Amino acid sequence: MIVVHKRISLIIIACCITYSCFGQSLDKSKTGPGEKTIYITKYDSNPPPLNFRSFGYKDGLPRGPVTAFVQTDDGFVWFSIQKLGLVRFDGYHFRIFKPIAGDTASLPNDYIFGITKSHKKGLWLASAYGIIWFDLNTYKCKLIPLPPVYLLHPQGYALFEDSRQRLWIYNYSGASSLFLIDPRNNQFIGKENHFATVAFTGEKMNLDDAYFIDLKESEDGNLFITGKYFLKFNPGLFDFTVYKKIKNDHVDYMTLAFDKDKKHVWLSGWNGLIKYNYKNDSLLQFNFEKTGSQKNIENHSFVSPKNNSQLWLPNEQQIRVFDKINGKVFLYKKNNNENLSVTERNAKGINGIEWFWDYKSGFVALLPSVNRFTYNKILPKDERVLCQWHDATNNIIWYGTEDRTQIGHLYKYNTGINKFIRIKIPVKGIGAVRFIIPL
Secondary structure, eight states: OEEEETTEEEEEEEESSOOOGGGOOOOTTTOOTTTOOOOEEEEESOOOOOEEEEEOGGGTOOSSOEEEEEEOTTSOEEEEETTTEEEEEOSSOEEEEOOOTTOTTSOSOSOEEEEEEETTTEEEEEETTEEEEEETTTOOEEEEOOOGGGSSSTTSEEEEEOTTOOEEEEETTGGGGOEEEETTTTEEEOOSOOEEEETTTOOEEEOTTOOEEEEEEOTTSOEEEEESEEEEEETTTTEEEEEEEEEOTTOOOOEEEEOTTSSEEEEESSSSEEEEETTTTEEEEEOOOOOTTSOOGGGOOOOEEEETTEEEEEOSSOEEEEETTTTEEEEOOOOTTOOOOOOSEEEEOSTTOEEEEETTTEEEEEEOOOOEEEEEOOSOTTEEEEEEEEETTTTEEEEEEEETTOOEEEEEEETTTTEEEEEOOSSTTOOEEEEEEEO
8 A cells, every 4th residue: 555645655564464563462461551651752863972883803804904895785895805805794794705716707816906886786806817897696707807008017906987887997007097998898998198188278288197096976977086186087088187286296195075066076185185176276275283192184195075064084093074164173082882993994885884994903884873762652552653764854754553453553743843643544454554665
C-alpha cells in the first residue's frame, strides 16, 4: 500500500502475523492497559559528540604500510598494503586478495599503491606492473599494461575516473603524463603539445616543467590540478588553463577542495591555507599561530570538506578543523572513549562516515552524528511503535504502531509545530505496520 501525503510517498508494509519488537510477544494477560505507557521519540537537533573507532593490528589488520583506502557504496572498506595485496574489511573481518599462481583472473601482483572507485561496480588499482581492473561483482581482475612513458617510473602515478566514467592517468611528470585510458583496447590518448592558456591574459605558457600532485573534478566537468602550477583542464577540448597567481616553486605536496559556491577552491600544503577565486583571480591566505603543542597550519598538506562551513586539516600529528565563517582553526577535540591515533589523510565514506588513515597506524572511522531523542507521551497507552521514518526535510516523523487487537495504525508527527496526526489506512483489519519506506 502507498500512502501519499503532501508530495511524500511512503510504502507501508503491514503483516498479519504478529511479531513484536526485540523478539517479545505482546501478552495481554501480562500487560494491562494501565500498566505500561507507550513513548515515542522526538527529534532533537543537538547532536551528541562524535565517536572515533580505530582499526589496527590488534583488530586483525594485516601488518604493513597502508598505501590506499576507499569505501564502496555497498559498505565494504577496501585498502591496499604494500607487498601484501588488496584487503577488504566488512566491519568485523579482513579478507586479503593476493596473486594466485595459475589463476589469470586473480590479482596480477601485490604491489598496489592507489585505489580509485569506479561508477561501473569495480575498482581501478594502480600497481607497479600495470593498471588493474578489479570487478566487485566477481572479484576477478584484468591487467592493463602501462604506456611507455611510465615504464621508467612505474611507482609514481595516480588514477582518476570522472563523472562521465572516463579513466585518467597522471603523475609527477606533468602534462606529458596525462592520458585518457580506453580500457577496451588498452589505448592511452594524450596530447603532444604541452601548452596552457594563461587565465585572464590569454598568453601561452609551456608546461614541460610542470608536475601533477592532486586532481579533482568540478561540477561542470573540468579537472583542476595542483602541482608546480594550479591548472584547469578541459577534458572535451584537451586544453589547459594556468592560474599564475598560484605557484608552488618548492615542490611541496598540495591538495585542493572545492567550495559550494562553485567559484572558490581551497588549497593547502605549501604556504598555509589559501582560498582562491578562479573566476576573478583573487585570493585570501590564512596563516595561524601554533594551536596546542603542535606546529602551524603550514604543515597541513591535506584539505578536505567537513561540511558547508568547515574544512578538515589533518596531518601526521593531529586533526584540525578550519571554520570558513570566522577564519579560525581549532583542534578537533575528541572524547575520552575516542581513539584518535590516525590523523594524516581523510576519505569520505557512505552514510556520513568519515575515515582517516595513514601509512603506519591503519585507519579510524568517525561515525556520523546520531541525533539525540527526547521522550514524549504522545501515542495512546495501548499502542506501541514498531517502525518509524524521519523526514528531515519537512520536519516530519512517521510512526507505524500496533494496538492490543493487533491492528496497525500510521501517525504523522510535525516536530516544528509539535502537531500529531493519525493517518487513516483505508483497509479494515490490517496487521501491524512493520516498515515505512520513502519513495
